[in-house]
Amino acid sequence: MNRTKSKQKFDNEAKVNTANSIKRIRSDYNQPWVGLLRETIQNSTDGVGFNRLQGNLPNEQDLTIEFIVDTVEKELMIRDNAGGMDFDTFHNNLLAIDNPSDDKADGNGAGSYGRGFWVIMSCGEWAELETNHTTGVFASSVNIEGMYDTIQTLDEPSLGSGDKGTCYRIHGVRDDDMSYLSDWDTIEPTLVENFAPLLNDDSVNIEYTIDGETHTPEAPDLNKLRQEYALCEESELEPFTYHGEEHKVLDFTMIDATKMDDEPPWTGVMLFKGNDYLGYPFMKVDWYEPRGIPSTKNPTKMFGWCDASDICRPRKDGTTLENNAHDDIQLSRTGTKTNIQSKVYDVHDAFFKDNYTTEEKTELLNAVQNNVNSLLGTTDAFDTFSKSTRSGTGTGPSPSSPPSVTSLSFLRCKTDKYNVEVGEDISLGIEVNPQNTLDYDMYEISNIQVRNKTEDEIVYEVPSIITELVENEPLEQIIDIFTCDEMGKYVFSAEISGYIDGEENIETKDTSKTTFIVGEFEDASTKDESDKNSEGSVEFISEVSPFTNPDGGKAFIQPISDGEGLRLNVNTAWPAFVNAKETLRGDAFEQKQEKLFTDWGVDAVIDHWVTEKLQDLGASKEILDFNEKRIKTTDDLEKKKVMNNE
Amino acid sequence: MNKSREFANLIQEGSVGVNIAKSPWGTEVSVSDNRGESKYAFSKEQLEQINNFLSEYKEIIIEIDNIRKEYDGVDLAWHIGEIAERYIDGEDITNGDFALITNVGSSGDGTYTGQMRNIYNIFPNKEYHTEHFNKSTICELTQTVDEYSLKNINSNANEYNINVRKPRLRAIRDVYNSDDGVSNSVEKALDRKLFKNMDSDELTDVIYDAHLLLGDESVSKSEIKNLILE
Numbered sequence: 001m002n003r004t005k006s007k008q009k010f011d012n013e014a015k016v017n018t019a020n021s022i023k024r025i026r027s028d029y030n031q032p033w034v035g036l037l038r039e040t041i042q043n044s045t046d047g048v049g050f051n052r053l054q055g056n057l058p059n060e061q062d063l064t065i066e067f068i069v070d071t072v073e074k075e076l077m078i079r080d081n082a083g084g085m086d087f088d089t090f091h092n093n094l095l096a097i098d099n100p101s102d103d104k105a106d107g108n109g110a111g112s113y114g115r116g117f118w119v120i121m122s123c124g125e126w127a128e129l130e131t132n133h134t135t136g137v138f139a140s141s142v143n144i145e146g147m148y149d150t151i152q153t154l155d156e157p158s159l160g161s162g163d164k165g166t167c168y169r170i171h172g173v174r175d176d177d178m179s180y181l182s183d184w185d186t187i188e189p190t191l192v193e194n195f196a197p198l199l200n201d202d203s204v205n206i207e208y209t210i211d212g213e214t215h216t217p218e219a220p221d222l223n224k225l226r227q228e229y230a231l232c233e234e235s236e237l238e239p240f241t242y243h244g245e246e247h248k249v250l251d252f253t254m255i256d257a258t259k260m261d262d263e264p265p266w267t268g269v270m271l272f273k274g275n276d277y278l279g280y281p282f283m284k285v286d287w288y289e290p291r292g293i294p295s296t297k298n299p300t301k302m303f304g305w306c307d308a309s310d311i312c313r314p315r316k317d318g319t320t321l322e323n324n325a326h327d328d329i330q331l332s333r334t335g336t337k338t339n340i341q342s343k344v345y346d347v348h349d350a351f352f353k354d355n356y357t358t359e360e361k362t363e364l365l366n367a368v369q370n371n372v373n374s375l376l377g378t379t380d381a382f383d384t385f386s387k388s389t390r391s392g393t394g395t396g397p398s399p400s401s402p403p404s405v406t407s408l409s410f411l412r413c414k415t416d417k418y419n420v421e422v423g424e425d426i427s428l429g430i431e432v433n434p435q436n437t438l439d440y441d442m443y444e445i446s447n448i449q450v451r452n453k454t455e456d457e458i459v460y461e462v463p464s465i466i467t468e469l470v471e472n473e474p475l476e477q478i479i480d481i482f483t484c485d486e487m488g489k490y491v492f493s494a495e496i497s498g499y500i501d502g503e504e505n506i507e508t509k510d511t512s513k514t515t516f517i518v519g520e521f522e523d524a525s526t527k528d529e530s531d532k533n534s535e536g537s538v539e540f541i542s543e544v545s546p547f548t549n550p551d552g553g554k555a556f557i558q559p560i561s562d563g564e565g566l567r568l569n570v571n572t573a574w575p576a577f578v579n580a581k582e583t584l585r586g587d588a589f590e591q592k593q594e595k596l597f598t599d600w601g602v603d604a605v606i607d608h609w610v611t612e613k614l615q616d617l618g619a620s621k622e623i624l625d626f627n628e629k630r631i632k633t634t635d636d637l638e639k640k641k642v643m644n645n646e
Numbered sequence: 647m648n649k650s651r652e653f654a655n656l657i658q659e660g661s662v663g664v665n666i667a668k669s670p671w672g673t674e675v676s677v678s679d680n681r682g683e684s685k686y687a688f689s690k691e692q693l694e695q696i697n698n699f700l701s702e703y704k705e706i707i708i709e710i711d712n713i714r715k716e717y718d719g720v721d722l723a724w725h726i727g728e729i730a731e732r733y734i735d736g737e738d739i740t741n742g743d744f745a746l747i748t749n750v751g752s753s754g755d756g757t758y759t760g761q762m763r764n765i766y767n768i769f770p771n772k773e774y775h776t777e778h779f780n781k782s783t784i785c786e787l788t789q790t791v792d793e794y795s796l797k798n799i800n801s802n803a804n805e806y807n808i809n810v811r812k813p814r815l816r817a818i819r820d821v822y823n824s825d826d827g828v829s830n831s832v833e834k835a836l837d838r839k840l841f842k843n844m845d846s847d848e849l850t851d852v853i854y855d856a857h858l859l860l861g862d863e864s865v866s867k868s869e870i871k872n873l874i875l876e
Binding site for chain 2: 349543545546547548549551552553556558567569570572573581589607611628631632
């Protein structure tokens with residue numbers, strides 16, 4: 001039977017399981033107790049604005065919001081003087097789900113979905129509700145399943161203080177929520193972080209009483225901070241377009257935390273949004289935490305905030321970019337898209353870019369040293385470069401069957417990091433260095449896999465790669481980005497053999513593997529071995545020093561006097577480095593340096609080792625010259641490839 | 647603060663170090679960065695600072711390094727003086743900063759650089775007699791006596807075959823600065839620790855030679871010896 005829409009009645013409504021809906025609403029909030037605080041304050045702020053506009057409240061009336069926590073009775077009373085609701089709003093909007101008032105739905109308020117009340121409710125078993133409005137006093141009771149008593153009209157308020165406003169008494173507050181709601185040391189910074197601008201408003205009072213003790217949150221005076229310590233004040237940042245609509249961040253401010261007497265109230269940049277009544281953004285809607293800008297963390301040298309109201313406004317298609325909980329802007333890489341990141345970088349560059357912190361520098365150097373030393377530590381060919389006097393920074397054990405130098409240079413498995421956090425990405429790459437003569441035209445790189453050595457299981461595999469190799473033309477390829485979900489020691493490995501279509505059992509030409517650690521993992525066997533080898537452990541690079549020479553090679557090794565190890569001199573005029581410097585910033589530039597220096601360090605140490613060995617063996621001048629020419633030719637080829645964007 | 651001063655300061659406080667190294671393609675100059683506890687720093691600003699420094703000074707550091715390999719003694723001082731004169735003359739850089747940046751002196755006071763520039767200026771055609779002087783004595787002499795006297799000392803050292811070393815250098819200073827003839831120069835010399843353990847004949851020779859080097863042939867050894875013994 002062919003049906004058309006015009007013939008349908010659509011006279012039945014789909015059933016809604018209210019209790020399940022409330023559970024889902026709760027699950028929209030990462031921390032429902034924070035949702036309770038945010039939604040309460042947001043509702044009161046929207047309410048007072050609306051009621052002032054409607055003439056239900058005098059414009060000069062202050063807003064007071066009270067939270068009264070009783071841990072013994074497991075009760076939470078929330079009370080405001082925001083003017084309350086009329087019967088229809090109470091009935092049709094507050095006690096409804098996803099049915100906001102017209103005012104809220106139009107985007108005039110900070111809230112807009114008609115869900116906030118239910119996350120407040122979801123923190124307990126049931127609640128008494130009362131709203132005192134110019135049109136009357138209305139009361140009901142509601143439970144967590146979404147059922148409520150018939151709304152009664154009272155002659156006078158029984159829960160509230162007598163002010164026009166709304167009052168909830170939540171019974172049976174959940175233990176997990178109560179543990180936070182009854183801890184002022186947790187509540188105060190949460191209020192400050194989420195409502196700092198509102199707390200600066202002299203006409204707004206928030207009182208928080210826990211078991212009879214009343215507290216008032218103290219937020220830093222943002223205007224004062226701005227006047228005294230502003231590094232940057234921009235009335236608007238460069239707009240961005242998302243799905244055809246333009247948005248922009250307004251009133252962007254960054255503060256110099258180094259000049260403040262008090263600790264900064266937060267790190268990064270807080271994105272606040274407002275409503276149409278207050279005239280200023282008062283509530284946190286997202287938080288941009290820069291990852292690669294040293295002055296924003298450890299220690300915090302600057303922090304900031306901005307007005308993100310324009311990003312949260314309803315779009316033409318009715319959607320908004322903020323999530324249901326109003327605590328996240330649903331853009332991937334919000335900082336980048338909104339141009340906040342770029343501005344924070346600019347401020348950092350202008351005021352703090354002098355140096356990495358000592359900690360960061362040490363971390364970066366250690367990473368390069370570890371990577372180089374780790375790669376080279378897999379062979380005993382470099383024992384003469386070992387630095388025997390220092391302990392603890394060696395690269396640990398040598399494997400039982402070290403590969404030869406030649407095999408090391410033909411196929412190399414590479415990662416961009418040596419240590420990663422759980423959940424962090426690591427780049428897996430392969431490098432093939434064809435020598436002067438090749439036995440085959442085509443080669444197969446196979447058994448490309450990542451093994452979790454701790455669990456002894458293969459956690460990642462990719463199909464073989466068949467590729468043509470040209471003599472003396474190195475091949476480098478990023479295989480994939482691997483996300484490390486479990487702590488442990490991992491080995492990334494592969495092998496290479498000649499390839500002839502249809503032929504099998506071609507001898508493996510080379511194998512390669514590299515190890516990386518995920519999380520704060522300490523491998524017992526490595527530790528023991530490392531301790532045992534702490535005297536005489538292999539350490540090649542003890543210093544990295546830049547030089548600049550557009551016509552020079554990428555790096556070279558210089559023994560430091562008095563047996564203090566080797567200095568890796570790196571050419572910062574090398575095209576790959578120049579390119580990275582021009583295109584990358586912060587963490588990305590740092591990581592790229594680490595990767596480049598690690599690769600260069602390995603090559604340079606090998607070149608240095610070969611040269612020394614040839615000299616020890618009494619090689620003729622011709623051979624030594626040839627060796628130098630080999631090094632230069634390899635560099636020239638590599639440079640040419642970079643210059644040609646290959 | 648100009649850029650040379652800024653970088654010289656960093657060297658002086660040990661924050662950065664200048665390395666000269668042989669690379670497969672020739673001599674290179676790299677910079678160790680010891681700021682903080684790390685020997686490594688590659689923020690963009692530091693790279694910029696290092697690059698600026700190297701573009702300004704790399705060639706001169708390598709030139710001085712080559713000079714050091716090729717020459718020694720007074721000749722080395724002359725050549726360094728020539729480079730310093732050529733470079734410092736047109737640039738906003740002091741003798742001290744030049745010394746720090748090129749590792750010419752052991753400290754940043756610039757005295758040494760200034761003395762080597764003096765050697766170059768006083769003997770532009772290398773008219774010094776290297777066999778009678780070492781580098782440090784002639785360097786010091788450029789500041790002890792005037793240009794005319796130094797030229798005199800140089801020719802007299804050759805004429806009388808006197809090797810000018812530390813005792814004669816000190817005696818020259820005493821004679822040069824004496825305004826009351828030989829007795830005053832002897833008196834000054836006797837106050838020196840350096841001469842306390844010398845016997846009278848040896849000290850007589852030293853003071854006598856100093857007079858000769860400065861062109862004063864009017865004194866006699868016996869007169870000096872008598873004054874010493876008084």
